[in-house]
Amino acid sequence: MDMNLKFVNDKRIERTIEKLKENNMNAEFVKTKEELLNKINGMLQQDMRVTVGGSMTLFQCGIIELLRNSSANFLDRYTDGLSSEEIRRIYFEAFNSDIYFTSSNAITEEGYLFNVDGRGNRVAAITYGPKKVVVIVGANKIVRDVDEAIMRNREVSGPANAKRLNRKTPCTVTGRCHECSSDDRICCSYVLTKYQLEKDRINVFIMDENLGY
Numbered sequence: 001m002d003m004n005l006k007f008v009n010d011k012r013i014e015r016t017i018e019k020l021k022e023n024n025m026n027a028e029f030v031k032t033k034e035e036l037l038n039k040i041n042g043m044l045q046q047d048m049r050v051t052v053g054g055s056m057t058l059f060q061c062g063i064i065e066l067l068r069n070s071s072a073n074f075l076d077r078y079t080d081g082l083s084s085e086e087i088r089r090i091y092f093e094a095f096n097s098d099i100y101f102t103s104s105n106a107i108t109e110e111g112y113l114f115n116v117d118g119r120g121n122r123v124a125a126i127t128y129g130p131k132k133v134v135v136i137v138g139a140n141k142i143v144r145d146v147d148e149a150i151m152r153n154r155e156v157s158g159p160a161n162a163k164r165l166n167r168k169t170p171c172t173v174t175g176r177c178h179e180c181s182s183d184d185r186i187c188c189s190y191v192l193t194k195y196q197l198e199k200d201r202i203n204v205f206i207m208d209e210n211l212g213y
């Protein structure tokens with residue numbers, strides 16, 4: 001990357017990390033996937049209950065593979081052949097997990113996480129339940145403020161995720177949000193995570209990469 005652009009980018013990440021910390025979330029800049037995997041590995045313990053929210057980022061970073069090969073008790077919602085009832089049980093058991101891994105649809109320079117969910121299980125677990133929440137985001141998810149975060153969902157993450165999930169929604173045809181009333185809608189609960197009462201329950205790792213949607 002051009003050094004001047006890198007400077008601007010790095011400062012943006014630094015600002016965001018400082019604001020996340022002011023909001024009682026632990027936040028770190030991670031330079032490589034290897035560094036990230038080492039950090040995550042260091043958090044895992046044998047038989048610790050861990051689970052994940054739906055996320056492309058977690059696959060791209062190798063987190064899903066790491067959890068599958070770890071000695072932790074990984075409640076893997078992506079296991080082939082799970083019935084809808086078994087998946088639903090994993091969603092519920094996530095509230096009682098030691099670590100919940102997820103990404104975020106956007107992260108604002110004010111130090112807020114912004115997430116949009118269909119069923120709401122992911123935003124619920126980010127908000128309450130798991131002892132720790134680990135949020136892994138690429139710098140592409142950083143936006144200036146909540147308005148930009150909402151816009152990002154309408155123009156990028158909403159349509160891209162609907163496409164990934166093969167939803168029959170207008171955004172998978174046009175590539176932008178139509179605020180649909182479709183049975184296949186994936187945007188139902190819009191949650192802004194601001195100042196936290198439980199310091200460092202939420203841990204954010206920011207990577208200077210394009211990750212997820």
Ligand code: SF4
Nearest residue numbers: 158171177178180187
């Ligand atoms: S069209 Fe519907 S599913 Fe697609 S981004 Fe908008 S609200 Fe979400």
